[in-house]
Amino acid sequence: MSTVVWKGNFIYSKDAAHLNLVEQGYLVWENGISRGIFTELPGEYQGIDVRDFGDCIIVPGLCDLHAHAPQYAMRANGMDMELLDWLNTYTFPVESRYDDLEYAKAAYGQYVEALKESATTRACIFGTIHREGTLLLMELLEEAGIRGFVGKVNMDRNSPDYLREKSAQEALMDTRAWLDACGRFSRVTPILTPRFVPSCTDELMRGLSKIQEETGLPVQSHLSENFGEIAWVKELCPESENYGDAYDKLGLFGSKGKAVMAHCVHSSPAERSLMKERGVFVAHCPQSNMNLSSGVAPVRTYLEEGVSMGLGSDMAGGFSVSIFRAMSDAVQASKLRWRLLDEGLKPLSVEEAFYLGTLGGGAFFGKVGSFEAGFELDAVVIDDSRLLPPHTLSLRERLERIIYLSEDRDILEKYVAGEKIFERAVG
Amino acid sequence: MSTVVWKGNFIYSKDAAHLNLVEQGYLVWENGISRGIFTELPGEYQGIDVRDFGDCIIVPGLCDLHAHAPQYAMRANGMDMELLDWLNTYTFPVESRYDDLEYAKAAYGQYVEALKESATTRACIFGTIHREGTLLLMELLEEAGIRGFVGKVNMDRNSPDYLREKSAQEALMDTRAWLDACGRFSRVTPILTPRFVPSCTDELMRGLSKIQEETGLPVQSHLSENFGEIAWVKELCPESENYGDAYDKLGLFGSKGKAVMAHCVHSSPAERSLMKERGVFVAHCPQSNMNLSSGVAPVRTYLEEGVSMGLGSDMAGGFSVSIFRAMSDAVQASKLRWRLLDEGLKPLSVEEAFYLGTLGGGAFFGKVGSFEAGFELDAVVIDDSRLLPPHTLSLRERLERIIYLSEDRDILEKYVAGEKIFERAVG
Numbered sequence: 001m002s003t004v005v006w007k008g009n010f011i012y013s014k015d016a017a018h019l020n021l022v023e024q025g026y027l028v029w030e031n032g033i034s035r036g037i038f039t040e041l042p043g044e045y046q047g048i049d050v051r052d053f054g055d056c057i058i059v060p061g062l063c064d065l066h067a068h069a070p071q072y073a074m075r076a077n078g079m080d081m082e083l084l085d086w087l088n089t090y091t092f093p094v095e096s097r098y099d100d101l102e103y104a105k106a107a108y109g110q111y112v113e114a115l116k117e118s119a120t121t122r123a124c125i126f127g128t129i130h131r132e133g134t135l136l137l138m139e140l141l142e143e144a145g146i147r148g149f150v151g152k153v154n155m156d157r158n159s160p161d162y163l164r165e166k167s168a169q170e171a172l173m174d175t176r177a178w179l180d181a182c183g184r185f186s187r188v189t190p191i192l193t194p195r196f197v198p199s200c201t202d203e204l205m206r207g208l209s210k211i212q213e214e215t216g217l218p219v220q221s222h223l224s225e226n227f228g229e230i231a232w233v234k235e236l237c238p239e240s241e242n243y244g245d246a247y248d249k250l251g252l253f254g255s256k257g258k259a260v261m262a263h264c265v266h267s268s269p270a271e272r273s274l275m276k277e278r279g280v281f282v283a284h285c286p287q288s289n290m291n292l293s294s295g296v297a298p299v300r301t302y303l304e305e306g307v308s309m310g311l312g313s314d315m316a317g318g319f320s321v322s323i324f325r326a327m328s329d330a331v332q333a334s335k336l337r338w339r340l341l342d343e344g345l346k347p348l349s350v351e352e353a354f355y356l357g358t359l360g361g362g363a364f365f366g367k368v369g370s371f372e373a374g375f376e377l378d379a380v381v382i383d384d385s386r387l388l389p390p391h392t393l394s395l396r397e398r399l400e401r402i403i404y405l406s407e408d409r410d411i412l413e414k415y416v417a418g419e420k421i422f423e424r425a426v427g
Numbered sequence: 428m429s430t431v432v433w434k435g436n437f438i439y440s441k442d443a444a445h446l447n448l449v450e451q452g453y454l455v456w457e458n459g460i461s462r463g464i465f466t467e468l469p470g471e472y473q474g475i476d477v478r479d480f481g482d483c484i485i486v487p488g489l490c491d492l493h494a495h496a497p498q499y500a501m502r503a504n505g506m507d508m509e510l511l512d513w514l515n516t517y518t519f520p521v522e523s524r525y526d527d528l529e530y531a532k533a534a535y536g537q538y539v540e541a542l543k544e545s546a547t548t549r550a551c552i553f554g555t556i557h558r559e560g561t562l563l564l565m566e567l568l569e570e571a572g573i574r575g576f577v578g579k580v581n582m583d584r585n586s587p588d589y590l591r592e593k594s595a596q597e598a599l600m601d602t603r604a605w606l607d608a609c610g611r612f613s614r615v616t617p618i619l620t621p622r623f624v625p626s627c628t629d630e631l632m633r634g635l636s637k638i639q640e641e642t643g644l645p646v647q648s649h650l651s652e653n654f655g656e657i658a659w660v661k662e663l664c665p666e667s668e669n670y671g672d673a674y675d676k677l678g679l680f681g682s683k684g685k686a687v688m689a690h691c692v693h694s695s696p697a698e699r700s701l702m703k704e705r706g707v708f709v710a711h712c713p714q715s716n717m718n719l720s721s722g723v724a725p726v727r728t729y730l731e732e733g734v735s736m737g738l739g740s741d742m743a744g745g746f747s748v749s750i751f752r753a754m755s756d757a758v759q760a761s762k763l764r765w766r767l768l769d770e771g772l773k774p775l776s777v778e779e780a781f782y783l784g785t786l787g788g789g790a791f792f793g794k795v796g797s798f799e800a801g802f803e804l805d806a807v808v809i810d811d812s813r814l815l816p817p818h819t820l821s822l823r824e825r826l827e828r829i830i831y832l833s834e835d836r837d838i839l840e841k842y843v844a845g846e847k848i849f850e851r852a853v854g
Contacts, residue, residue: 073816076831077824080758080776097818106817290759293766293774319831331507333763335720340767347720349507389500390533391524397504404503404746407834 003030005045008053008381010037011399012060012371013355016303020371021395026050027058029377032418036373053381057398059354060369061121061378061416062323063361065283066220066262066312068126069137069150070095070104072111076319083226083292088160091316096163098133105136112140114321117408121378121416122365123148124220124260124283124312126193129155129165131178141188145421148365151193151220152178156204159195168203175211187416189217196222197233197246209251216257218364220283221247223261223271226294230266244271244280254278260364262312265289265297275307281364282309284356286329288317296337299330300345303352310361311353327353327403350400381413382406430457432472435480435808437464438826439487439798440782443730447798448822453477454485456804459845463800480808484825487796488548488805488843489750490788492710493647493689493739495553496564496577497522497531499538503746510653510719515587518743523590525560532563539567541748544835548805548843549792550575551647551687551710551739553620556582556592558605568615572848575792578620578647579605581635585625595630602638614843616644623649624660624673636678645791646679650688650698653721657693671698671707681705687791689739692716692724702734708791709736711783713760714753715744723764726757727772730779737788738780754780755831777827808840809833 006029010022020037028035028045041050074094078086098104115123125141127134127150134152141150152175156165165171175192182190192208194200200208212219224230224243233243240246244267247253253274260281267275275282284297302309311326312318318326327350334347362369368376387401387410402410414422433456437449447464455462455472468477501521505513525531542550552568554561554577561579568577579602583592592598602619609617619635621627627635639646651657651670660670667673671694674680680701687708694702702709711724729736738753739745745753754777761774789796795803814828814837829837841849 073818076828077820079755079827079831080774080780094818103817110816287759290763293762295766296763328506332714332717336717336723336760336763336767339720339722340763347507353507389537390530391500391521393504400506401503404506 003028003045003048005041005048005050006053006058007050009055009057009395010371011057011395013351013359013369016355016360017349017351019351019354019396019399023395027371029418032377034371034373034375034377037371055385056412057382057384057395057402059380059382059399060358060362060371061380061414062119062357063310063365063369064120064123064313064323065260065281065310065361065364066285067123067315069108069111069315070098070128071316072114073107075316079291079319083228086292092160092163095128098128098130101132101136104130104133108137108140111315112144112146115146116144116422117411118321118323119380119411119414120321120323121147121380121414122362122368124191124364125150126220127152129153129163131174134178135181138182138185138188142185145187145416145419147187147416149191149218149220150188151191153193153195154204154208155195155199157201158198168201168207171204172207172211175208179211179215192217192219192252194219194221194252196229197243198229198236202250205250205252209256212252212256218258218260219252220260221252221262223247223264224267225263225265225289226292227266242268242271244274248274248278254280258364262314263289263294263297264302265295272302272305272307276305279308282307283312283361284309284330285312285314285318285326286333287320287326288314290329290333291319292317296333296341298337298345299334299348299352299356308360308363309356310364311357323357324403324406327357330356350396350403354399354403377415377418379415380411382410383412384410386410430455430472430475432468432475432477433480433485434477436482436484436822437798438484438822440778440786440796443782443787444776444778446778446781446823446826450822454798456845459804461798461800461802461804464798482812483839484809484811484822484829486807486809486826487785487789487798488807488841489546489784490737490792490796491547491550491740491750492687492708492737492788492791493712494550494742496535496538496742497525497555498743499541500534502743506718506746510655513719519587519590522555525555525557528559528563531557531560535564535567538742539571539573542573543571543849544838545748546807546838546841547748547750548574548807548841549789549795551618551791552577553647554579556580556590558601558608561605562608565609565612565615569612572614572843572846574614574843576618576645576647577615578618580620580622581631582622582626583631584628595628595634598631599634599638602635606638606642619644619646619679621646621648621679623656624670625656625663629677632677632679636683639679639683643684645685645687647687648674648679648689650674650691651694652690652692652716653719654693669695669698671701675701675705681707685791689741690716690721690724691729692722699729699732699734703732706735709734710739710788711736711757712739712741712745712753713756714747715741717756717760718746719744723760723768725764725772726761726775726779726783735787735790736783737791738784750784751830751833754784757783777823777830781826781830804842804845806842807838809837810839811837813837
């Protein structure tokens with residue numbers, strides 16, 4: 001068992017409203033697990049070689065709670081369209097390409113490379129309906145060292161012919177075959193992925209719920225993203241009290257295992273209360289919610305009500321892989337929400353945005369998103385010297401600047417559960 | 428007189444709603460002026476060496492209609508504050524540093540370097556109240572080859588002691604001395620820069636108007652950015668019909684020379700109508716308007732009413748130098764405006780956002796922002812190969828991707844009025 005000691009500037013969340021800012025402190029870790037942060041190195045660790053990161057800033061790896069890997073190939077296209085045009089012109093035709101493993105290899109390769117070079121260490125990722133393509137994506141992520149959950153998408157209704165599973169029964173068989181093939185992965189694990197209520201029959205949903213009951217796997221889907229969708233679900237599920245309740249009645253809303261729902265822009269108090277009761281996570285995707293004119297989720301309300309929450313890139317409703325960008329987008333969106341919609345809900349602070357992208361979302365993956373003792377060692381080493389002005393900044397100011405201005409090229413090294421998965425070539 | 432012929436993919440605006448997309452066409456220019464774009468090279472230019480840019484995309488240089496150069500040193504700090512806290516904690520203390528020429532040289536040097544590496548070729552820039560610091564900024568811009576207007580800021584009331592001109596008379600004398608010293612510049616020229624109505628006495632304003640009358644210089648300032656400011660101007664100028672009319676009554680609203688006003692988020696119909704009548708330009712600064720919770724300007728209304736308009740970074744209400752970023756921010760902000768405030772105003776298209784950042788804002792500088800014959804040759808050569816997916820994109824799709832995703836490192840060369848001012852070192 002080898003013990004590692006790092007020296008540097010460490011920043012991590014204490015809670016949603018407070019940061020720990022440790023200037024020239026020590027981080028000790030063993031076997032991929034933190035033993036804690038210290039301002040002075042404790043006697044028991046004296047004598048161990050100290051890796052000195054100088055004036056670099058080290059933060060926990062960022063967590064992306066919602067992304068569609070196949071859509072990376074169409075990111076930043078059709079950003080001036082409305083949702084339905086965008087889906088039909090870009091999303092569905094592009095997703096159908098992943099039946100072709102050559103295309104899948106090239107396109108997923110680009111996405112995984114981008115993820116590897118970013119500050120993200122953990123992610124919840126949608127594939128497509130294609131089993132082999134999804135396995136290929138998992139293989140690429142596994143090799144790259146990114147950890148998290150990947151799902152083969154299920155959709156057996158209200159979708160174009162060329163991108164629809166032929167029946168619930170076939171979809172479930174295919175899903176079980178995919179799960180059997182996932183045994184070979186250790187860093188990425190499967191997650192059940194019904195696209196959303198409108199694209200899945202009740203039979204398919206109930207079958208997935210049964211699989212969740214048998215396997216304990218988590219589930220990911222979409223919830224209350226925009227008004228048209230919510231009205232559609234109400235029509236499809238007249239017996240449900242709300243959209244979340246529709247998932248719940250089908251057994252896929254946290255009652256049988258973990259669940260994360262993307263967006264939740266327009267969730268009613270009853271829906272939010274059910275989410276809290278069931279421990280369902282919200283993946284807040286501010287960039288996507290702007291791009292697709294969905295609106296702005298009331299993040300502060302979720303935080304105050306104690307609903308679990310993290311950030312999502314929603315690649316490619318969002319065009320950026322970066323969760324730093326998601327943090328700054330979350331602050332900006334909360335300000336426009338405050339100005340244009342509801343002055344009762346104060347905009348988000350830097351502390352809150354950083355929390356959502358680290359500890360908040362990290363909880364979906366286990367003890368992830370902090371440097372406290374017992375947390376998995378996910379860390380990003382950032383050289384922000386390029387971003388410094390002629391006068392001195394505090395650590396908090398440097399963090400804010402990293403959130404708004406850093407690019408992948410400022411990342412020197414990245415660790416996931418103690419594995420170094422990225423190191424920038426120098427020069 | 429040397430004639431230059433370029434071959435490549437050219438994209439430029441036809442008008443606010445339409446793009447010219449010229450695949451593998453020819454651009455001919457002489458003495459810094461375009462002779463036009465051709466799909467086949469006309470006979471008269473046969474025999475001239477053709478510079479072939481391969482599959483690169485070439486767009487007009489981008490125009491930034493509003494930026495505060497001194498605030499680059501504090502960009503992306505205090506972005507979760509409200510306007511007044513932000514001004515007192517960051518803006519005013521940082522601007523006061525530019526009395527120190529050592530600091531000014533270091534900080535302006537960073538800003539000018541960033542501008543040089545960006546896609547921006549023309550800009551309207553605020554300095555500070557300091558004459559020597561502002562001259563230093565102009566010198567650095569002149570050397571870098573950026574063209575446009577730079578202003579020594581005037582403010583003689585309602586500002587902290589350490590950042591206020593002592594009297595209107597002193598301010599005007601200092602401004603005239605600054606103008607005398609500007610004769611040595613050829614690429615950057617001075618622009619009169621009263622900070623905004625609340626920070627300038629009537630005497631100062633009238634004196635500036637007199638200078639404008641004598642010199643024909645343009646003027647830049649701020650207008651109708653947020654509700655508190657508008658109420659304050661109403662109090663200060665009870666005889667004025669609106670904020671724009673306050674400038675007009677003081678002779679600084681386009682009646683004696685060109686004027687550009689930043690923000691115009693909450694301009695009334697009467698104010699907009701006066702702007703149109705006076706030929707006043709709007710500098711739309713969507714990122715700043717989000718960061719400072721100002722709201723979202725009704726861009727489409729201005730376009731429909733025929734008010735001249737371009738984009739501004741508003742460094743450092745905005746944190747990004749990039750006018751590509753301003754384009755994507757403009758689209759996103761227009762979508763939230765549509766969703767949260769007014770469904771009557773359709774969100775902006777890619778065409779419209781690109782127009783604002785090129786031809787729309789370019790008009791403030793003369794024949795700038797297009798490749799049509801007679802326009803000054805401002806051009807940015809972009810290698811977007813890093814951004815391409817495995818499938819083929821149209822030129823329009825590639826442009827959209829450049830707007831949302833390109834970074835400075837994708838720029839190969841940049842020309843301003845025919846001068847090459849930037850070339851990326853290869854390898």
